[in-house]
Amino acid sequence: MLNELKKLKDLQILDIQIFEKEETLDSIPEQNENLNEQIEEMENKLKELRNSIAIQDEERQKRVEILNKGEDKLKGITGKQSAIRNKEEYGALLREIDNIKRFNRDLSDEIKDIEREIEFKNEELKAIEDETVQKIADYRKKIEENIKTMETLDSDLEKMYENREALAEKIRPAVFRKYQRILESSANGKAIADAQNKICMGCNMTLPPELFNMVLRSERIEVCPNCQCILIPCKCEESE
Ligand SMILES: [Zn+2]
Numbered sequence: 001m002l003n004e005l006k007k008l009k010d011l012q013i014l015d016i017q018i019f020e021k022e023e024t025l026d027s028i029p030e031q032n033e034n035l036n037e038q039i040e041e042m043e044n045k046l047k048e049l050r051n052s053i054a055i056q057d058e059e060r061q062k063r064v065e066i067l068n069k070g071e072d073k074l075k076g077i078t079g080k081q082s083a084i085r086n087k088e089e090y091g092a093l094l095r096e097i098d099n100i101k102r103f104n105r106d107l108s109d110e111i112k113d114i115e116r117e118i119e120f121k122n123e124e125l126k127a128i129e130d131e132t133v134q135k136i137a138d139y140r141k142k143i144e145e146n147i148k149t150m151e152t153l154d155s156d157l158e159k160m161y162e163n164r165e166a167l168a169e170k171i172r173p174a175v176f177r178k179y180q181r182i183l184e185s186s187a188n189g190k191a192i193a194d195a196q197n198k199i200c201m202g203c204n205m206t207l208p209p210e211l212f213n214m215v216l217r218s219e220r221i222e223v224c225p226n227c228q229c230i231l232i233p234c235k236c237e238e239s240e
Pocket residue numbers: 193200201202203204205224225226227228229
């Protein structure tokens with residue numbers, strides 16, 4: 001039986017590696033999902049700000065066009081001065097000029113306000129870009145790396161499962177089945193524990209002396225009453 005236990009030990013070493021790789025593999029999709037969510041959030045923030053700047057720029061452009069028309073109108077009206085025939089007409093013209101000038105001035109103030117706002121937003125955009133553009137690129141890179149890691153893990157695991165099958169074939173079926181049952185119900189991928197100085201090294205429980213003696217004799221498979229691991233006598237290690 002000692003020989004079978006040694007084979008189980010080899011299998012356990014491989015199974016722990018498989019377990020760890022599977023764990024890593026399982027964790028990657030969620031990691032990538034998280035990264036994607038963060039990228040989307042950052043990109044949305046940038047997009048919103050850029051949109052809002054574009055809208056304000058449109059508003060500014062509209063006002064500039066109206067202002068240009070106002071300036072033209074003012075020029076046109078000033079040119080009419082030579083056609084004035086009397087004081088009333090002159091007064092009316094001055095009032096009209098005043099009105100247009102006031103209108104243009106108000107518009108010009110509005111344009112300045114909008115420009116100032118655009119400037120603020122551009123600064124904000126620049127700050128957010130400084131903070132996030134590199135981050136987005138880094139996250140994208142990380143996602144790519146993760147995908148490559150998954151591919152590597154997949155092919156590694158495939159090979160490991162092949163090795164596992166080869167190892168399992170050499171173990172007595174009943175022994176292997178027992179090991180497999182314990183492994184499947186284990187949360188940490190462990191189905192084997194060393195028994196050393198009357199202690200189960202899997203869970204640190206002191207083993208009953210009779211059980212420990214049985215383990216040392218290795219006539220049959222003994223399991224730890226606490227963690228359910230198959231107990232391997234320590235000399236198994238020494239004889240390797
Ligand atoms: Zn135990």
